[in-house]
Amino acid sequence: MNAPERIEAADALVVGGRTYGSRLLVGTGKYRDFAQTREAIDASGAEIVTVAIRRTNIGQNAGEPNLLDVLPPSRYTILPNTAGCYTADDAVRTLRLARELLDGHSLVKLEVLGDAQTLFPNMPETLAAAKTLVADGFQVMAYCSDDPILAKQLEDLGCVAVMPLASLIGSGMGILNPWNLQIIIDRLSVPVLVDAGIGTASDAAIAMELGCDGVLMNTAIAKAGDPVRMARAMKLAVEAGRESFRAGRMPKKPYQASPSSPVEGMIAKA
Amino acid sequence: MSVPIRITLNGAPRELPAPLTFSQLLDELALAGRRLAVERNGEIVPRSRFGEARVVDGDRIEVVMAVGGGE
Numbered sequence: 542m543n544a545p546e547r548i549e550a551a552d553a554l555v556v557g558g559r560t561y562g563s564r565l566l567v568g569t570g571k572y573r574d575f576a577q578t579r580e581a582i583d584a585s586g587a588e589i590v591t592v593a594i595r596r597t598n599i600g601q602n603a604g605e606p607n608l609l610d611v612l613p614p615s616r617y618t619i620l621p622n623t624a625g626c627y628t629a630d631d632a633v634r635t636l637r638l639a640r641e642l643l644d645g646h647s648l649v650k651l652e653v654l655g656d657a658q659t660l661f662p663n664m665p666e667t668l669a670a671a672k673t674l675v676a677d678g679f680q681v682m683a684y685c686s687d688d689p690i691l692a693k694q695l696e697d698l699g700c701v702a703v704m705p706l707a708s709l710i711g712s713g714m715g716i717l718n719p720w721n722l723q724i725i726i727d728r729l730s731v732p733v734l735v736d737a738g739i740g741t742a743s744d745a746a747i748a749m750e751l752g753c754d755g756v757l758m759n760t761a762i763a764k765a766g767d768p769v770r771m772a773r774a775m776k777l778a779v780e781a782g783r784e785s786f787r788a789g790r791m792p793k794k795p796y797q798a799s800p801s802s803p804v805e806g807m808i809a810k811a
Numbered sequence: 812m813s814v815p816i817r818i819t820l821n822g823a824p825r826e827l828p829a830p831l832t833f834s835q836l837l838d839e840l841a842l843a844g845r846r847l848a849v850e851r852n853g854e855i856v857p858r859s860r861f862g863e864a865r866v867v868d869g870d871r872i873e874v875v876m877a878v879g880g881g882e
Contacts, residue, residue: 568881593880596821642848759881
Protein backbone atom coordinates (compact mmCIF):
# COMPACT_ATOMS: atom_id res chain seq x y z
CA MET A 542 0.00 0.00 0.00
CA ASN A 543 1.50 3.33 -0.93
CA ALA A 544 1.43 6.38 1.30
CA PRO A 545 -1.53 8.28 -0.19
CA GLU A 546 -3.73 5.20 0.08
CA ARG A 547 -2.74 4.81 3.67
CA ILE A 548 -3.71 8.42 4.36
CA GLU A 549 -7.09 8.06 2.70
CA ALA A 550 -7.92 4.79 4.36
CA ALA A 551 -7.07 6.07 7.79
CA ASP A 552 -8.15 9.65 7.47
CA ALA A 553 -11.13 10.27 5.26
CA LEU A 554 -13.40 13.28 5.47
CA VAL A 555 -16.96 12.17 6.15
CA VAL A 556 -19.70 14.66 5.31
CA GLY A 557 -23.36 13.78 5.17
CA GLY A 558 -22.56 10.08 5.31
CA ARG A 559 -20.21 10.17 2.31
CA THR A 560 -16.49 9.63 2.46
CA TYR A 561 -13.90 11.76 0.69
CA GLY A 562 -10.14 11.36 0.32
CA SER A 563 -9.62 15.07 -0.34
CA ARG A 564 -10.19 17.72 2.30
CA LEU A 565 -9.99 20.54 -0.21
CA LEU A 566 -13.32 21.78 -1.58
CA VAL A 567 -13.25 24.25 -4.44
CA GLY A 568 -15.56 26.73 -6.07
CA THR A 569 -16.02 26.98 -9.81
CA GLY A 570 -16.37 30.74 -10.24
CA LYS A 571 -14.06 33.41 -11.64
CA TYR A 572 -12.11 31.16 -14.02
CA ARG A 573 -11.18 32.36 -17.51
CA ASP A 574 -13.17 29.61 -19.19
CA PHE A 575 -14.41 26.08 -18.69
CA ALA A 576 -11.11 24.60 -19.87
CA GLN A 577 -9.25 26.40 -17.10
CA THR A 578 -11.97 25.49 -14.61
CA ARG A 579 -11.59 21.83 -15.41
CA GLU A 580 -7.80 21.86 -15.38
CA ALA A 581 -7.56 23.71 -12.06
CA ILE A 582 -10.14 21.53 -10.35
CA ASP A 583 -8.40 18.45 -11.60
CA ALA A 584 -5.08 19.72 -10.22
CA SER A 585 -6.69 20.52 -6.86
CA GLY A 586 -7.74 16.92 -6.37
CA ALA A 587 -11.05 18.20 -4.99
CA GLU A 588 -13.97 15.78 -4.97
CA ILE A 589 -16.56 18.30 -3.80
CA VAL A 590 -17.07 21.34 -6.02
CA THR A 591 -19.48 24.18 -5.43
CA VAL A 592 -21.71 25.68 -8.10
CA ALA A 593 -24.12 28.59 -8.14
CA ILE A 594 -27.71 28.45 -9.34
CA ARG A 595 -28.70 31.22 -11.72
CA ARG A 596 -31.40 32.11 -14.21
CA THR A 597 -30.88 30.58 -17.63
CA ASN A 598 -30.24 33.18 -20.30
CA ILE A 599 -33.32 32.89 -22.46
CA GLY A 600 -32.58 32.94 -26.16
CA GLN A 601 -28.81 33.27 -25.83
CA ASN A 602 -27.72 29.78 -25.06
CA ALA A 603 -28.08 27.60 -28.11
CA GLY A 604 -25.16 25.20 -27.98
CA GLU A 605 -23.63 26.93 -24.97
CA PRO A 606 -21.57 24.47 -22.90
CA ASN A 607 -22.96 23.60 -19.50
CA LEU A 608 -20.83 23.59 -16.35
CA LEU A 609 -22.22 20.19 -15.40
CA ASP A 610 -20.89 18.75 -18.66
CA VAL A 611 -17.44 19.99 -17.67
CA LEU A 612 -17.81 18.75 -14.08
CA PRO A 613 -20.01 15.68 -14.32
CA PRO A 614 -21.96 14.81 -11.17
CA SER A 615 -20.91 11.20 -11.77
CA ARG A 616 -17.34 12.18 -10.93
CA TYR A 617 -17.75 15.06 -8.48
CA THR A 618 -20.04 15.76 -5.58
CA ILE A 619 -21.71 18.91 -6.82
CA LEU A 620 -22.39 21.25 -3.95
CA PRO A 621 -24.96 23.86 -4.95
CA ASN A 622 -24.61 27.02 -2.94
CA THR A 623 -26.79 30.00 -2.27
CA ALA A 624 -24.20 32.69 -2.89
CA GLY A 625 -25.95 35.95 -3.61
CA CYS A 626 -28.98 35.19 -1.42
CA TYR A 627 -29.78 37.76 1.24
CA THR A 628 -32.82 36.14 2.85
CA ALA A 629 -33.63 32.70 4.21
CA ASP A 630 -36.55 32.43 1.79
CA ASP A 631 -34.37 33.06 -1.26
CA ALA A 632 -31.80 30.56 -0.05
CA VAL A 633 -34.41 27.87 0.54
CA ARG A 634 -36.01 28.46 -2.88
CA THR A 635 -32.62 28.33 -4.57
CA LEU A 636 -31.70 25.04 -2.94
CA ARG A 637 -35.04 23.45 -3.76
CA LEU A 638 -34.38 24.34 -7.39
CA ALA A 639 -30.87 22.92 -7.05
CA ARG A 640 -32.23 19.67 -5.67
CA GLU A 641 -34.54 19.36 -8.67
CA LEU A 642 -31.69 20.28 -11.02
CA LEU A 643 -29.42 17.63 -9.49
CA ASP A 644 -31.96 14.80 -9.40
CA GLY A 645 -32.74 14.88 -5.70
CA HIS A 646 -29.20 15.52 -4.46
CA SER A 647 -29.54 16.80 -0.90
CA LEU A 648 -26.04 17.92 0.16
CA VAL A 649 -25.95 21.71 -0.14
CA LYS A 650 -24.01 24.75 0.93
CA LEU A 651 -26.12 27.35 2.67
CA GLU A 652 -24.90 30.91 2.57
CA VAL A 653 -27.09 33.89 3.43
CA LEU A 654 -25.34 37.19 3.04
CA GLY A 655 -25.78 40.30 5.11
CA ASP A 656 -24.44 43.04 2.91
CA ALA A 657 -22.93 43.42 -0.51
CA GLN A 658 -19.71 45.12 0.53
CA THR A 659 -18.51 42.62 3.11
CA LEU A 660 -20.52 39.55 2.03
CA PHE A 661 -20.57 38.84 5.75
CA PRO A 662 -23.11 36.15 6.65
CA ASN A 663 -26.49 37.19 8.00
CA MET A 664 -26.60 34.73 10.86
CA PRO A 665 -30.26 35.08 11.94
CA GLU A 666 -31.33 34.36 8.35
CA THR A 667 -28.76 31.56 8.03
CA LEU A 668 -30.12 29.87 11.17
CA ALA A 669 -33.72 30.25 9.96
CA ALA A 670 -32.86 28.79 6.55
CA ALA A 671 -30.89 25.93 8.10
CA LYS A 672 -33.88 24.97 10.22
CA THR A 673 -36.23 24.91 7.22
CA LEU A 674 -33.77 23.01 5.03
CA VAL A 675 -32.97 20.35 7.62
CA ALA A 676 -36.71 19.80 8.16
CA ASP A 677 -37.07 19.44 4.38
CA GLY A 678 -34.47 16.67 4.23
CA PHE A 679 -31.45 18.63 3.07
CA GLN A 680 -27.95 17.92 4.32
CA VAL A 681 -26.75 21.42 5.07
CA MET A 682 -23.19 22.69 5.10
CA ALA A 683 -23.50 26.20 6.49
CA TYR A 684 -21.26 29.16 5.79
CA CYS A 685 -21.12 31.23 8.98
CA SER A 686 -19.31 33.83 11.01
CA ASP A 687 -16.57 32.63 13.36
CA ASP A 688 -18.78 33.07 16.41
CA PRO A 689 -18.54 29.79 18.37
CA ILE A 690 -22.01 30.14 19.88
CA LEU A 691 -23.72 30.56 16.52
CA ALA A 692 -21.61 27.80 14.97
CA LYS A 693 -22.79 25.45 17.73
CA GLN A 694 -26.39 26.48 17.10
CA LEU A 695 -26.00 25.44 13.46
CA GLU A 696 -24.76 22.05 14.59
CA ASP A 697 -27.64 21.74 17.04
CA LEU A 698 -30.10 22.52 14.24
CA GLY A 699 -28.79 19.49 12.36
CA CYS A 700 -26.29 20.93 9.88
CA VAL A 701 -23.88 18.24 8.64
CA ALA A 702 -20.95 20.67 8.49
CA VAL A 703 -20.23 24.16 9.74
CA MET A 704 -18.08 26.47 7.66
CA PRO A 705 -16.81 29.60 9.38
CA LEU A 706 -15.03 32.28 7.39
CA ALA A 707 -11.32 32.88 7.83
CA SER A 708 -11.78 36.42 6.50
CA LEU A 709 -14.08 38.11 4.00
CA ILE A 710 -15.10 36.20 0.87
CA GLY A 711 -12.68 36.87 -1.96
CA SER A 712 -10.41 39.00 0.24
CA GLY A 713 -7.46 36.61 0.41
CA MET A 714 -6.67 37.96 3.87
CA GLY A 715 -6.09 34.57 5.46
CA ILE A 716 -7.09 33.50 8.96
CA LEU A 717 -7.83 36.61 10.99
CA ASN A 718 -9.01 34.92 14.14
CA PRO A 719 -7.44 31.51 14.69
CA TRP A 720 -8.56 31.59 18.32
CA ASN A 721 -12.25 31.65 17.45
CA LEU A 722 -11.74 28.92 14.87
CA GLN A 723 -9.99 26.85 17.51
CA ILE A 724 -12.93 27.19 19.89
CA ILE A 725 -15.34 26.15 17.14
CA ILE A 726 -13.19 23.16 16.19
CA ASP A 727 -12.92 22.09 19.82
CA ARG A 728 -16.63 22.39 20.60
CA LEU A 729 -18.35 20.98 17.53
CA SER A 730 -18.75 17.34 16.62
CA VAL A 731 -19.66 17.85 12.95
CA PRO A 732 -16.90 18.67 10.46
CA VAL A 733 -15.66 22.26 10.59
CA LEU A 734 -14.38 23.64 7.30
CA VAL A 735 -12.87 27.04 6.76
CA ASP A 736 -14.77 28.72 3.97
CA ALA A 737 -13.69 32.09 2.60
CA GLY A 738 -10.65 34.25 3.05
CA ILE A 739 -7.87 31.81 2.16
CA GLY A 740 -5.31 33.73 0.08
CA THR A 741 -2.36 31.43 -0.33
CA ALA A 742 -1.14 27.93 0.42
CA SER A 743 0.19 28.70 3.88
CA ASP A 744 -3.27 29.95 4.93
CA ALA A 745 -4.75 26.59 3.98
CA ALA A 746 -1.99 24.73 5.82
CA ILE A 747 -2.58 26.80 8.95
CA ALA A 748 -6.31 26.13 8.83
CA MET A 749 -5.63 22.41 8.67
CA GLU A 750 -3.00 22.59 11.42
CA LEU A 751 -5.60 24.19 13.66
CA GLY A 752 -7.60 21.01 13.22
CA CYS A 753 -10.11 22.06 10.60
CA ASP A 754 -11.65 19.11 8.79
CA GLY A 755 -11.32 20.81 5.43
CA VAL A 756 -10.98 24.04 3.51
CA LEU A 757 -13.24 25.52 0.86
CA MET A 758 -11.85 28.12 -1.50
CA ASN A 759 -12.43 29.63 -4.90
CA THR A 760 -10.76 32.99 -5.51
CA ALA A 761 -7.36 31.99 -4.10
CA ILE A 762 -7.06 29.50 -6.95
CA ALA A 763 -9.04 31.19 -9.72
CA LYS A 764 -7.35 34.57 -9.30
CA ALA A 765 -3.81 33.30 -8.74
CA GLY A 766 -1.27 34.18 -11.43
CA ASP A 767 -1.31 30.54 -12.52
CA PRO A 768 -4.54 28.98 -11.26
CA VAL A 769 -3.61 25.41 -12.15
CA ARG A 770 -0.30 25.61 -10.31
CA MET A 771 -1.99 27.23 -7.31
CA ALA A 772 -4.61 24.49 -7.31
CA ARG A 773 -1.81 21.97 -6.94
CA ALA A 774 -0.19 24.09 -4.22
CA MET A 775 -3.46 24.14 -2.30
CA LYS A 776 -3.83 20.39 -2.59
CA LEU A 777 -0.36 19.93 -1.12
CA ALA A 778 -0.93 22.57 1.56
CA VAL A 779 -4.14 20.94 2.76
CA GLU A 780 -2.48 17.55 2.84
CA ALA A 781 0.61 18.93 4.59
CA GLY A 782 -1.48 20.82 7.13
CA ARG A 783 -3.62 17.79 7.85
CA GLU A 784 -0.64 15.50 8.31
CA SER A 785 1.04 18.10 10.51
CA PHE A 786 -2.08 18.31 12.67
CA ARG A 787 -2.31 14.54 12.94
CA ALA A 788 1.38 14.19 13.70
CA GLY A 789 1.19 16.73 16.52
CA ARG A 790 3.69 19.54 16.48
CA MET A 791 6.68 19.71 18.83
CA PRO A 792 6.23 21.82 21.95
CA LYS A 793 7.23 25.46 21.61
CA LYS A 794 10.21 26.42 23.80
CA PRO A 795 10.50 30.17 23.45
CA TYR A 796 13.44 30.69 25.82
CA GLN A 797 15.47 27.50 25.51
CA ALA A 798 17.30 26.41 22.36
CA SER A 799 17.90 22.71 21.84
CA PRO A 800 20.59 21.52 19.40
CA SER A 801 19.71 18.70 17.04
CA SER A 802 23.31 17.54 16.72
CA PRO A 803 25.07 15.52 19.44
CA VAL A 804 26.78 17.69 22.02
CA GLU A 805 29.43 14.98 22.59
CA GLY A 806 32.31 14.17 20.24
CA MET A 807 33.16 17.68 19.10
CA ILE A 808 36.68 17.76 17.58
CA ALA A 809 37.55 20.96 19.40
CA LYS A 810 37.15 19.14 22.73
CA ALA A 811 39.30 16.16 21.79
CA MET B 812 -59.57 30.36 -30.31
CA SER B 813 -56.01 30.27 -29.04
CA VAL B 814 -55.74 33.21 -26.68
CA PRO B 815 -52.15 34.11 -25.82
CA ILE B 816 -51.07 34.00 -22.19
CA ARG B 817 -48.89 36.53 -20.47
CA ILE B 818 -46.30 35.24 -18.05
CA THR B 819 -43.22 36.54 -16.30
CA LEU B 820 -40.23 34.46 -17.34
CA ASN B 821 -37.00 34.95 -15.38
CA GLY B 822 -38.22 38.37 -14.39
CA ALA B 823 -39.22 39.54 -17.87
CA PRO B 824 -42.76 39.74 -19.32
CA ARG B 825 -43.47 37.34 -22.15
CA GLU B 826 -46.47 36.46 -24.30
CA LEU B 827 -46.92 32.89 -25.46
CA PRO B 828 -49.53 30.86 -27.32
CA ALA B 829 -51.90 28.70 -25.27
CA PRO B 830 -52.44 25.94 -24.40
CA LEU B 831 -48.85 25.36 -23.44
CA THR B 832 -47.21 22.62 -21.40
CA PHE B 833 -43.86 23.12 -19.73
CA SER B 834 -42.29 20.80 -22.32
CA GLN B 835 -43.66 23.03 -25.06
CA LEU B 836 -42.46 26.13 -23.23
CA LEU B 837 -38.91 24.74 -23.08
CA ASP B 838 -39.09 23.77 -26.75
CA GLU B 839 -40.23 27.29 -27.56
CA LEU B 840 -37.23 28.67 -25.66
CA ALA B 841 -34.79 26.22 -27.30
CA LEU B 842 -34.03 24.79 -23.87
CA ALA B 843 -35.40 21.29 -24.31
CA GLY B 844 -33.09 18.58 -23.04
CA ARG B 845 -30.86 20.94 -21.11
CA ARG B 846 -30.02 20.38 -17.48
CA LEU B 847 -32.20 22.93 -15.73
CA ALA B 848 -34.88 23.32 -13.08
CA VAL B 849 -38.18 25.15 -13.21
CA GLU B 850 -40.17 26.97 -10.57
CA ARG B 851 -43.70 28.32 -11.00
CA ASN B 852 -45.02 30.89 -8.54
CA GLY B 853 -42.47 29.80 -5.96
CA GLU B 854 -43.12 26.06 -6.32
CA ILE B 855 -40.90 23.53 -8.08
CA VAL B 856 -42.30 22.02 -11.27
CA PRO B 857 -40.74 18.53 -11.32
CA ARG B 858 -39.21 17.44 -14.63
CA SER B 859 -41.49 14.41 -14.59
CA ARG B 860 -44.49 16.75 -14.93
CA PHE B 861 -43.21 18.93 -17.80
CA GLY B 862 -45.26 16.96 -20.33
CA GLU B 863 -48.60 17.43 -18.62
CA ALA B 864 -48.35 20.56 -16.47
CA ARG B 865 -49.78 23.62 -18.23
CA VAL B 866 -48.39 27.11 -18.14
CA VAL B 867 -51.24 29.48 -17.32
CA ASP B 868 -51.84 33.19 -17.65
CA GLY B 869 -50.10 35.22 -14.96
CA ASP B 870 -47.54 32.53 -14.03
CA ARG B 871 -44.23 33.73 -12.70
CA ILE B 872 -41.72 31.20 -13.97
CA GLU B 873 -38.07 30.80 -13.16
CA VAL B 874 -35.77 28.61 -15.25
CA VAL B 875 -32.38 28.06 -13.65
CA MET B 876 -29.14 26.23 -14.31
CA ALA B 877 -25.83 25.55 -12.56
CA VAL B 878 -23.09 28.09 -13.21
CA GLY B 879 -19.59 28.64 -11.91
CA GLY B 880 -19.58 29.96 -8.38
CA GLY B 881 -18.12 29.30 -5.01
CA GLU B 882 -18.65 31.65 -2.18
